[in-house]
Amino acid sequence: MAGKYIALPKGVSEQIFDTAIKEFRGILGEAFVLTSPQQLAPYIKTMMPVPDSEHAPSAALIATTVEQIQKIVGICNQYKVPIWTISTGKNLGYGGAAPAERGQVVLDLKRMNRILEVDKDLAYALVEPGVTYQQLYDYIAERKLGLWLSFPAPSAIAGPVGNTLDRGVGYTPYGEHFMYACGMEVVLANGDVLRTGMGSMPNSNTWQVFKWGYGPYLDGIFTQSNYGIVTKFGFWLMPAPPVFKPFVIQYQNEEDIVEIVETIRPLRINGIIPNAVVIAHALYEAPTKARRGDYVTGPGAIPDEAIRKITKDHNLGIWNVYAALYGTQEQVDVNWKIVTQAFGKSDKAKILTEKEAGSDPAFEYRAKLMRGDLTLKEFSLYNWRGGGGSMWFAPVSQARGTETLKQMSVTKQILGKYGLDYSGEFIVGMRDMHHVVDVLYDKTNPEQVKAAYQCFDELLTTFSALGYGTYRVNTAFMDKVADTYGPIQRKVNKILKDALDPNGILAPGKSGIR
């Protein structure tokens, strides 16, 4: 810490930054402009294999109103100070609350946390960025609104705005979150406040019920981007169904994923299984009930024999297919018959319902996620290697058996080369699959940190060469992933950036856009 700040924004002198900080304090008050190392410590910790100092902020601003944010962007434009906006800041494994680049000022909207509306009849919500899933879950439960949430694994401590804007996914029939987004309010870099879709029309009451409005659909450009600051966000909620029937289907060989995907695809496309089916590898589920140290010691990836022993000891498949049926009893009965007939054609599939597997820790947390009940059990993954290192490698695949087997094999081979385990799952969309792999390593072990970085870099290089793009990535690798989508996309993103944010004050570097 050379001066009075732990870092400075790129190209901004301490003197200029002093002035900007003074003006931020004039807007927010002394207590909401954080600059001391102690105050900023929670913004610095990441799970990425790079020094945390590379992502240290210069300050954090805690804002609660649109008007404050409008004034903040005015100051940022004046002094060319870049801000990195976060909502709940729990994008763990993708960069957390830390900015993309050292010295950026974090604009922390966690305290902007009002639930503005939940409409029971039309089943939608309008919330501010700091609202957590826990807060919304409690709000709905207290009022007995009979609506379900869909959320990612960090559930309680994360929130719908940040997750959806990063195009995260969940596990209910509403699991493709951005598909269920409906209407945003966005503060632009020039201070204008845009309401997307029907929200721009005075006196309209259709902002949260009709997504498209008139003219170009703009909501998409405010996801995974840095073109504005979303301050209100509408999205649809799922009416609680009368019957919910979760199940798991276990298979015992990695090659079986070909058959699994071929069986699931028509069930998903035809809407028999309405939720985002998860095909979880044994090592994704094992941490909920086994310890790695009981099966393997020393360096290197866990051998296949040890994985097989884990599956036997803990009633897991090599692949564990989690899905659920939703609806009236009659609907569920009919669809259950279709599902069991489809999987029953194979002698490899072992179908288990709540009756047989309800007390199993893995089944229990998966069932909770599929019905929108809060659980952080998936964080058991972090105990697998220990040491707090994690990066999500998330290539997209076709929902085709041969493709998933190929992706799994290549991923496992590269991870193994660096001594890391394959902790992966496929989340089945309508026609795609999010192949989600937690690259787990011990961040307290310098050799593993180095290996994890090189491994992730090789995964991205190899997958892009094969034509597989990643749908989301942590802040240390955003430029690399942006390059994999080619120069024209980067150029168009840049044209939009220059038009909407000519001084480049909003989250420079997000998705490789500056």
Added chain:
Amino acid sequence: MRKIILRGTASGFLLAGTVTVGLVANTAWAQSQNDSSVGFEWKDGTEVYAKVCGHCHETKVGPVIRGRHLPAAYVRTIVRDGLRAMPSFRSSEIDDTSLEKVAEYISKN
């Protein structure tokens, strides 16, 4: 024109003020707001424990931390800095006063 009264989430972070939101006048969502004009506030240490800490520390994801008489100062430091796999929690998530309360709750329960 609707007025929204804003209150801070806790002491150390207290902010009181009245903000006029001209843009939302007469829109349906503004009219339909009921008791939601105040942001979320933690009630006490028990609530913070149940709705943040407990999700991991009562489910065998994180270590048991109750009943060990952990010093409150230690708890506060770990919450703010994080530790290995445990994420850090910012003052915007758990304000200083609520952190005092939850640290005391963990120490004494």
